[in-house]
Amino acid sequence: MRTVIYTNFDLCTGCAICQMSCSEYKTGGTNPRLALLKVVPNADGLIHQPVTCQQCQNAFCMKVCPAEAIYRNEENGAVIINEEKCHGCGLCVKACQKDVVLLDKPAKKARKCDLCAGEPVCVKSCPTGALEIAKLGGAKDE
Amino acid sequence: MSKGYMGKFLTINLSTSETKEIDVPQWLQEEYVGGKGYAMKLLYDLLPQGADPLGPDNPLMFFPGPLTGTLAPSMRACVATKSPLTGLLLDSYFGGHFGPEIKYAGYDGIIITGSSIKPVYLWIDDNNVEIKSAEHLWGTGTLESNRAIKKELQDDSIKVSTIGPAGENKVRFALISCEYNRQAGRGGAGAVMGSKNLKAVAIRGTHGVEVENREEFLKAVQQGYQELKDSPDVQALVDTGTASAVPFANEVGLLPRRNYQDGTFDKADNISDLGQNKDYWLRSEACAGCPVRCSKVGYIRTGRYAGTISDIVEFESAGLLGSNLEIGDAKAVTYLSALCDNLGVDTISAGSVVGFALEAAEKDIIDKEKLPAGADFGNAKAIAELLKNIVTRNGAVADILADGVKMAAEKIGQDSDDFAVHVKGLEVPAWGPRGNPGIALALMTADRGGCHQRGLPLGYELAGEPWNGKVLDRLALEGKAEIMVHEQNHLTALDTFVKCDFGNFGISLSNYLKLFSSCTGRELTEEELYNLGAKIWNMGRLFNLREGLDPAEDKLPKRFMNESLPSGPCKGHHFTDDDVKLMLKEYYQLRGWGIDGRPTEETITKYNLHQENTFSID
CATH class of the missing domain: 3.60.9.10 (Aldehyde ferredoxin oxidoreductase, N-terminal domain)
Structure with missing residues (x-):
């Protein structure tokens, strides 16, 4: 089993409260750009697509990490960066095809969604329910 | 810092x-x-x-x-x-x-x-x-x-x-x-x-904005969310934005029609939330950090304007581009509003300028031949052409109109100032004001000209909301200045933070102050906040006077003085010179301004506006 944050684009208003809350909780400063999830408007402004870490089963970020700093929390399936081991090379940032692993340049550390120890602040703060916690099954061959 | x-x-x-x-x-x-x-x-x-x-x-x-x-x-x-x-x-x-x-x-x-x-x-x-x-x-x-x-x-x-x-x-x-x-x-x-x-x-930008007292601040944020949820006014905005104010304004006789000649429009519902929701809305849209989501976004599915993507046609745009131009079709008004947004003109002034032009053509003050074919109230297609001409200053008439109704009336002459509806050059928004002295005072005294956002006593004057424990008489002149000064100071002060008018419908003053103090570490009392508002309002007045404002311009457009409202609950109402004088006298007095409309020396000293500190770039 793994836990992910499921996104309902049709309910997203683009208010960025999820991102502002995430950055506030994780960094102490508010700025959607520092958040560990994205909200991407489509070109004509008709919708916003929230993009969250899928805690991939075949996690590219984990695969490419030369420091073996990325591991899986077996309880909820979250893919987690061990800050002590991470030396900020940025390979995981490049590897993430959803663009939700960030490099904290001043700290020289990679950052990604860790589901806030089971209670993601983005989900809690979303005013419309555009973000939901979903429990998924494992891979077919598990 | x-x-x-x-x-x-x-x-x-x-x-x-x-x-x-x-x-x-x-x-x-x-x-x-x-x-x-x-x-x-x-x-x-x-x-x-x-x-x-x-x-x-x-x-x-x-x-x-x-x-x-x-x-x-x-x-x-x-x-x-x-x-x-x-x-x-x-x-x-x-x-x-x-x-x-x-x-x-x-x-x-x-x-x-x-x-x-x-x-x-x-x-x-x-x-x-x-x-x-x-x-x-x-x-x-x-x-x-x-x-x-x-x-x-x-x-x-x-x-x-x-x-x-x-x-x-x-x-x-x-x-x-x-x-x-x-x-x-x-x-x-x-x-x-x-x-x-x-x-x-x-x-x-990649910097985070930090706050002084995180725990207190987040508590105040949560309280703010709750206050917004608990406010029926805000919940109406969550559901339908400001478009639902169209039927209300129509009911109370404030909705401009035919270049503000009248205050009711039989097709008001069509261009309100009811028509818009049916014709194009798909979902809600919000500004950064706002749970209210008062904007609605969608596209027109069928007909002449199919494919037009638009945000909500909010109340002012529906009033000025819709009822004021006698367009009762939500799709057409949406198209015109989206056109204004993309060409980059204010929908309020644009609707007012077009209304002025159409009336001038009707009265043969400007040559109809010089407007697009079929230009008349209700003809959205010709009005769209006229807007495009104005924006590109295409042709002599459009070029004149592109300077707004005040300057256009000055150039055109022939008493066209009688129906150029502006205060100090700014075209008037979609609120009355005949039958509503408080709104009239708001328009006359707003610091940037004919504006409804510096204090609009709608609730007190029209919705029975008590002021200092008393329900007001809609048509009373006395006492409206006190509300106006209070509202202007309140909103000006909160615009230093910078609040949204709609958030202000729900969030309490005490909670704004909590948000401010926990964010910045600076405590402000309510009294200090109102003084801040008054100080800044006076600062603005001093700027305007320095730049040549004649206080005699604190007045209403002629239309609201000389012509009685033809319909609605305040049918027959118009303002007189005495009405205006009485309200302004009270207002100036409460502001600490002389009868000449200028802040007195005492007021300038009270708010420390002698400009001892001067900001300079060099």
């Missing part, structure tokens, strides 16, 4: 291409707080007296407030400059995502002076500032240029403010379109930007 602030202004001189960072002086932060406070003081200090609004000496400034870009619910930012429409102060507020990004880039304000020889745009990437060519963008619509700049800079997350062809052509009611499709609409800031040959400002 207190938390909540970034501590720096970015200044850009487009004549010399010089950019620099200036520390925000401590005295400025203490005395003027942010947003509107900075706007009024810096306009006074930076604008050379009598400078041409469309000349290089007029500064164009963007100010967020200390709460902008934080989790404090429903915050905005403002643009300040000298208005080319009124020759007076202009502060125009916008939501969306551009205001917060100024803070994220590390600034409490952006001050643009001078003018470029060629079209340019600004690219502010934290503290890297570039002036880039915009020659390839000149002539494009507001949203088209927004998208083109993101593509060029290869980042969709950049926040951009742009002008459309209207700003480029210095149409005096041109707007600035702020990320995304949020307008600093009123007063012609877009024309000032165009006069500087500045097509756009693009920003990307």
Whole structure:
């Protein structure tokens, strides 16, 4: 089993409260750009697509990490960066095809969604329910 | 520097291409707080007296407030400059995502002076500032240029403010379109930007905005969310935005029809939330950090305007482009509103200017042949053509109209001033005011001209909301000035933070103060807040007087004085000179102004407005 944050684009208003809350909780400063999830408007402004870490089963970020700093929390399936081991090379940032692993340049550390120890602040703060916690099954061959 | 602030202004001189960072002086932060406070003081200090609004000496400034870009619910930012429409102060507020990004880039304000020889745009990437060519963008619509700049800079997350062809052509009611499709609409800031040959400002910021007392601040944020939820007024905005005010305004007889001749419109429901929801709405849209989501977005599915993507046609746009022009079809009004947004003109002034032109043609004051074929009230197709002509100043008549109704009436003459509906040059919004003395006083005394956002006593005058424990008589003249001064001070003070008018429907004053104190570490009492509002209001008045305001211009458009309201619950009402005099006398007295409408020496001293501290860029 793994836990992910499921996104309902049709309910997203683009208010960025999820991102502002995430950055506030994780960094102490508010700025959607520092958040560990994205909200991407489509070109004509008709919708916003929230993009969250899928805690991939075949996690590219984990695969490419030369420091073996990325591991899986077996309880909820979250893919987690061990800050002590991470030396900020940025390979995981490049590897993430959803663009939700960030490099904290001043700290020289990679950052990604860790589901806030089971209670993601983005989900809690979303005013419309555009973000939901979903429990998924494992891979077919598990 | 207190938390909540970034501590720096970015200044850009487009004549010399010089950019620099200036520390925000401590005295400025203490005395003027942010947003509107900075706007009024810096306009006074930076604008050379009598400078041409469309000349290089007029500064164009963007100010967020200390709460902008934080989790404090429903915050905005403002643009300040000298208005080319009124020759007076202009502060125009916008939501969306551009205001917060100024803070994220590390600034409490952006001050643009001078003018470029060629079209340019600004690219502010934290503290890297570039002036880039915009020659390839000149002539494009507001949203088209927004998208083109993101593509060029290869980042969709950049926040951009742009002008459309209207700003480029210095149409005096041109707007600035702020990320995304949020307008600093009123007063012609877009024309000032165009006069500087500045097509756009693009920003990307990576700084976080910190607060002083995190725990208290987050508590106040949660309380703010709850207050917004508990407010029926706010919940109406969640459901239907301001479009649902159309049937209300119609019911109480305030909805402009036929260039403000009348106050009711039989097709009001069609252009309200009811018609809009049926014809194009799909989902709700919100500004940064706002749970209210008062905007509705969608596209027109069928018919002549199929494919038009638009935000909500909010109340003012529905009033001025709809009922005022006798267009009772939501699809047509939506098309006209989206057209104005993309060409970059204020829908209020645009609807008023078109109404003025149509009436002038009807009265044979302007030659009908010089307007697009079929131009008349109710003809959306011809009106769209006329708007396009005005925005491009195509033809002699359109060129005159592009300067707004006041200047147009001056040029056209022939008593056209009788139906040029403006106060101090700013076209009047979609609220009455015949039958509503409080609204009349609001329009007469608003610091930027005919504006409803500086205090609108709708609740007290029309919805039975008690003032100091008493329900007011709608038509009473006495006592309305007291409400007006209170409202103006209240809203001005909160515009230093910078609040949204709609958030203010729900969030309590005490909670705004909690948000402010936990964010910045500075405690303000309610009394101090009102004094701050009064101080800044007086600062604005001093600026306007210095720039040549004749206090006799604190008056109503002739139409509301000379012509009785033809329909609605206040049928037959109009204002008299005595009505106006009585209200203004009370108002001036409560403001601490002489009967000549000027702040007295005592008032200037009381609010410490002797300009001992002066802000300068050099």
